Amino acid sequence: MDKATTSPAPGRKVNRIGLEMQAYRGGKSTLCAGCGHNAISERITEAFFEMGVDAGRVIKLSGIGCSSKSPAYFLGASHGFNAVHGRMPSVATGAAVANKSLLAIGVSGDGDTGAIGIGQFVHLMRRNVSMIYIVENNGCYGLTKGQLSPTADVGSTLKNGVVNDLPAVDLCALAIELGASFVARSFSGDKKQVLSLLKAAISHRGTVMLDIISPCVTFNDHEGSTKSYSYVKDHDEPLGEISFVPFFDDISVDYEPGTVQTVQLHDGSKVYLRKLELDYDPTDKVEAQRVLAEAARRGEFATGLIYVEPERPDFVALLNLVDEPLATLPTESVRPPRSVLDAIIDSLR
Numbered sequence: 001m002d003k004a005t006t007s008p009a010p011g012r013k014v015n016r017i018g019l020e021m022q023a024y025r026g027g028k029s030t031l032c033a034g035c036g037h038n039a040i041s042e043r044i045t046e047a048f049f050e051m052g053v054d055a056g057r058v059i060k061l062s063g064i065g066c067s068s069k070s071p072a073y074f075l076g077a078s079h080g081f082n083a084v085h086g087r088m089p090s091v092a093t094g095a096a097v098a099n100k101s102l103l104a105i106g107v108s109g110d111g112d113t114g115a116i117g118i119g120q121f122v123h124l125m126r127r128n129v130s131m132i133y134i135v136e137n138n139g140c141y142g143l144t145k146g147q148l149s150p151t152a153d154v155g156s157t158l159k160n161g162v163v164n165d166l167p168a169v170d171l172c173a174l175a176i177e178l179g180a181s182f183v184a185r186s187f188s189g190d191k192k193q194v195l196s197l198l199k200a201a202i203s204h205r206g207t208v209m210l211d212i213i214s215p216c217v218t219f220n221d222h223e224g225s226t227k228s229y230s231y232v233k234d235h236d237e238p239l240g241e242i243s244f245v246p247f248f249d250d251i252s253v254d255y256e257p258g259t260v261q262t263v264q265l266h267d268g269s270k271v272y273l274r275k276l277e278l279d280y281d282p283t284d285k286v287e288a289q290r291v292l293a294e295a296a297r298r299g300e301f302a303t304g305l306i307y308v309e310p311e312r313p314d315f316v317a318l319l320n321l322v323d324e325p326l327a328t329l330p331t332e333s334v335r336p337p338r339s340v341l342d343a344i345i346d347s348l349r
């Protein structure tokens with residue numbers, strides 16, 4: 001990034017590479033006011049600013065969905081690739097292998113990841129591709145008007161009364177099982193926790209799977225949902241016809257390790273967040289799986305850094321590549337000279 005064009009005004013806060021927060025912002029959000037996804041974009045902006053990351057070495061990736069639109073709203077100076085629905089992991093894997101000097105951050109949704117993209121997600125996790133993979137989890141397909149997603153809890157209902165009778169996919173439990181080396185869960189309204197998890201994620205090498213419960217204020221607003229706010233609008237209005245988007249205050253929470261925070265959503269429904277104890281050991285895989293299963297049994301979400309395995313080699317390390325990123329290797333290094341090709345052809349005659 002050209003520092004000369006972004007030199008800070010006197011007295012303004014700058015980070016360790018001399019840039020202001022403004023240098024880390026993206027375009028103006030077109031998502032609904034109050035959508036949890038907007039709060040996450042703000043935290044990503046803050047985290048990259050506070051960590052003093054050079055935005056020119058970051059690649060933002062996504063699939064399709066409201067959540068997948070988010071990379072447009074942060075790190076405007078970074079590279080970006082908006083992939084096909086559910087196909088972000090393969091694009092991210094290609095980018096990470098081609099240029100290992102990039103810091104990759106992907107934003108997906110519970111539909112993009114848990115439904116159409118589940119196969120690609122599985123292989124990204126087991127390869128431990130070095131990237132930050134965020135699932136903005138609202139338990140529904142926000143962009144296509146609120147259908148239940150695979151992370152919707154049993155008993156969740158659609159507005160028309162349809163009840164979800166399928167068990168939810170726990171993407172954190174799956175990621176741990178598959179081999180992701182940093183697995184965490186939070187709530188979009190917990191500014192402190194989301195920010196500190198993102199800062200830790202930026203420092204990690206390997207797959208960071210960060211599941212952030214992020215309410216959809218527009219569609220997932222029914223009583224009984226465990227991942228939603230509702231908004232106040234005419235109840236006779238048919239689902240899918242949005243005549244206005246009301247403003248909501250963001251719900252913010254701040255609670256101590258080891259305690260349970262009940263979050264009352266706009267429609268009166270609740271989510272229960274249990275922050276892991278301060279002395280919780282996130283390096284114990286079996287304990288991490290037990291904590292997730294126990295929280296699910298109680299109808300709660302365990303939040304915090306659930307599992308970390310800092311020493312696990314990432315995919316690029318396993319491939320044993322040359323030191324220089326493949327993308328910047330000179331032609332002479334990657335293309336054999338004519339004489340070598342001729343010798344091969346001769347040997348086959």
Ligand SMILES: Cc1ncc(C[n+]2csc(CCOP(=O)(O)OP(=O)(O)O)c2C)c(N)n1
Nearest residue numbers: 065066067085109110111112140141142143
């Ligand atoms: C191949 C394909 N199938 C289906 C769709 C329709 N579609 C677009 S976004 C989406 C689901 C989005 O849900 P989620 O990933 O949870 O994101 P959210 O909008 O809730 O943030 C679907 C089914 C599509 N765009 N492409």
Ligand code: SF4
Nearest residue numbers: 032035066142216217
């Ligand atoms: S429809 Fe839901 S998920 Fe999409 S922007 Fe609006 S509140 Fe967010």
Ligand SMILES: [Mg+2]
Nearest residue numbers: 109110138140
């Ligand atoms: Mg969703």
